[in-house]
Amino acid sequence: MSALGKARRIFHGGYLLTKSAFRPIFTSKMTDKTGDYSDTNGLESKTPFLIGVAGGTASGKSTVCQRIMEKLGQQHKDHAERRVVCISQDSFYRSLNPAERLRAERGQFNFDHPDAFDDKKLLAVLKDILAGKKVDIQEYDYVNNSNSSLTHTIYPADVVLIEGILVFYFPEVRDLFHMKLFVDTDSDTRLARRVPRDIMERGRDLEQVLNQYMNFVKPAFEEFCLPTKKFADVIIPRGADNLVAIDLIVHHTWDIMYKKRPGARLVNGCGGEDEATNGRLAIDLIVQHISEYLKRAPREAPAAAEYPGFSSSVPGSPQRSGKIGRPH
Numbered sequence: 001m002s003a004l005g006k007a008r009r010i011f012h013g014g015y016l017l018t019k020s021a022f023r024p025i026f027t028s029k030m031t032d033k034t035g036d037y038s039d040t041n042g043l044e045s046k047t048p049f050l051i052g053v054a055g056g057t058a059s060g061k062s063t064v065c066q067r068i069m070e071k072l073g074q075q076h077k078d079h080a081e082r083r084v085v086c087i088s089q090d091s092f093y094r095s096l097n098p099a100e101r102l103r104a105e106r107g108q109f110n111f112d113h114p115d116a117f118d119d120k121k122l123l124a125v126l127k128d129i130l131a132g133k134k135v136d137i138q139e140y141d142y143v144n145n146s147n148s149s150l151t152h153t154i155y156p157a158d159v160v161l162i163e164g165i166l167v168f169y170f171p172e173v174r175d176l177f178h179m180k181l182f183v184d185t186d187s188d189t190r191l192a193r194r195v196p197r198d199i200m201e202r203g204r205d206l207e208q209v210l211n212q213y214m215n216f217v218k219p220a221f222e223e224f225c226l227p228t229k230k231f232a233d234v235i236i237p238r239g240a241d242n243l244v245a246i247d248l249i250v251h252h253t254w255d256i257m258y259k260k261r262p263g264a265r266l267v268n269g270c271g272g273e274d275e276a277t278n279g280r281l282a283i284d285l286i287v288q289h290i291s292e293y294l295k296r297a298p299r300e301a302p303a304a305a306e307y308p309g310f311s312s313s314v315p316g317s318p319q320r321s322g323k324i325g326r327p328h
């Protein structure tokens, strides 16, 4: 079986951990809401917490989202039980006219330009999600450069991750996020990942991948994606390898799912361009993480199931010494 066929089989088998020719969507359904969001300063009590995850192509955005889902114990839950959902901006590419379609087939269409997206549709869907509505999202088919006929229903969730190269580009969309993450992986690494991925999973040949990269992907990254890094609350160097950053985010997200919404006061309005506000959210995450880390002692530690815990990535961490810290 070809690599492409294998990737598709993975998708059709319903095992969505591996990125295939189609963008995986992790669906979620609202279950009992134990969170007390009453002090969220104007945010609706059941407003999902919206996290934007931006970064260049193949920076690891989807992988970071998968790690967050895994650490929150959502990945292996029945879809109907999940409280966290991840959707991709790629499901919001606009339809192409016949001439554009032809260019796309030759690798001559710029899928990295903001004009390639239907930002109005993305905005409307995100507003529906924030309003607690159920939405239908189409899977994107990279082999055919268009939306596939597969549609996923996204049920109201506690936490919604939206990942994509330009999720912070459109101001109205950007302003909806309660937390903004930017996955910062160097261009050499990204190109080295993109080439095999596009060949094996997206049905391209080497020449096409490299031409598309040099003509469109790289210049558009520099012009449209990279400048949006400044809007991020948290920048994640090295993507999914950065276990400390992922722990910070998971910890914060855990509190949103099961306790209350710390930081809501800071991000309410989600101005994004307010550096002080952005700085405070990042500092809040770090302070919260460190204080949890310091106050944990074995006799106080709740059951492992209650909080996914810190990874052993911190050199000399209590978890490594076996004195303090929770099991994974």
Ligand SMILES: Nc1ncnc2c1ncn2[C@@H]1O[C@H](COP(=O)(O)OP(=O)(O)O)[C@@H](O)[C@H]1O
Residues within 6 Å of the ligand: 019, 055, 056, 057, 058, 059, 060, 061, 062, 063, 064, 193, 194, 197, 238, 239, 240, 241
């Ligand atoms: N930390 C990592 N180490 C090695 N390979 C990775 C890492 N993160 C992602 N990849 C691989 O790189 C490719 C692109 O990753 P992905 O998460 O899909 O990026 P994006 O969503 O930003 O396009 C995938 O084939 C993925 O398996």
Ligand SMILES: O=c1ccn([C@@H]2O[C@H](COP(=O)(O)O)[C@@H](O)[C@H]2O)c(=O)[nH]1
Residues within 6 Å of the ligand: 056, 057, 058, 061, 090, 093, 111, 112, 141, 142, 144, 145, 146, 164, 165, 217
């Ligand atoms: O039909 C398409 C649609 C998109 N692309 C490329 O995909 C990436 C975005 O996906 P990542 O997973 O973030 O890499 C973008 O750079 C487009 O160039 C495509 O090739 N064909």
